Amino acid sequence: MNMLLLLQAVFLGVVEGVTEFLPVSSTGHLIVAGDLIGFSGPLATVFEVVIQLGAILAICVLYARKLFEVAFGLVDDPAARHFAMAVIIAFLPAAFFGFLLHDFIKSVLFNPAVVCTSLIVGGVAILAIERWRPEPRYAAIEELTPLTSLKIGFFQCLAMVPGVSRSGATILGALLLGVERxxxxxxSFFLAIPTMLGATVLDLWKSRHLLNADDSAVIAVGFVAAFISAIVVVRWLVGFVSRHSFVVFGWYRIIFGAALAAYFWVI
Structure with missing residues (x-):
């Protein structure tokens, strides 16, 4: 087994786990990380898809109690039904447009110019929204109206543009709609489960001809690294946003986007 390849898998798995649920764009970070360490080719294509499942599993583990409560309360608990309906409604726009535009996005939008621009514009958006967002009206997911959930779902669709950040789009959209930070x-975490699972399954199906049993160990290592790092980051983020704004992520995106542009076109 190639030890260098396994170390690369750990590194990229950590990058995915750390950035997936922060409003900083995991796509942008994986692009530059993979380029820096020379991780490319068919294996990289499948690898970057599969390790997302590790991040999804982290949410399922961290919020297992809540997920079980909702699942077993669907019959006789109105709050559980309202929670599930909010997630389902918010998921629908991404399911529709993601299936419709998948090939276009992959073939046309996945390029450095789009990613760098999205990172910088998204950073400016965070700074603006944190300054002018309305007073919170919703303190719990169970309080979201169907229309509010649907609007958050449309905000999530912005993340189909590489570099926007799925978590960033949903969180900032929710803030604009009066949801408590x-x-x-x-x-955003709960919405990631059906959204990322659906996107990952679709990507795997499209890339099924690239799957190779010889690469299973490398993919497994990346999966575990993404899972562990995502657990750590999600726990930290929940505590962080309870006390702080997202302004630091806005400035980070602007700086990282500018640095990424310099990396691709100057260095």
Whole structure:
């Protein structure tokens, strides 16, 4: 087994786990990380898809109690039904447009110019929204109206543009719609389960001809690294947003986007 390849898998798995649920764009970070260490080719294509499942599993583990409560309360608990309906409604726009535009996005939008621009514009958006966002009206996911959930779902669709950040789009969209900061972050986590699972399954199906049993160990290592690092980051983020704004992530995106542009076109 190639030890260098395994170390690369650990590194990229950590990059995925750390950035997936922060409003900083995991796509942008994986692009530059993979380029820096020379991780490319068919294995990289499948690897970057599969390790997302590790990040999804982290949410399922961290919020297992809540997920079980909702699942077993669907029959006789109105709050559980309202919670599930909010997630389902918010998921629908991404399911529709993601299936419709998948090939276009992959073939046309996945390029450094789009990623760098999205990172910088998204950073400016965070700074603006944190300054002018409305007063919170929703303190819990169960309080979200169907229309509010649907609007958050449309905000999530912005993340189909590489570099936007799925978590960033949903969290900032929720803030604009009057959702309390911690609730917005947690709704983004729950919404990630069907959204990322659906996107990953679709990507795997499209890339099924690239799957190779010889690469299973490398993919497994990346999966575990993404899972562990995502657990750490999500726990930290919930505590962080309870006390702080997202301004630091806005400035980080602007700086990282500018540095990424310099990396691709100057260095």
């Amino acid at each position: 911690k609730t917005a972050a947690e709704f």
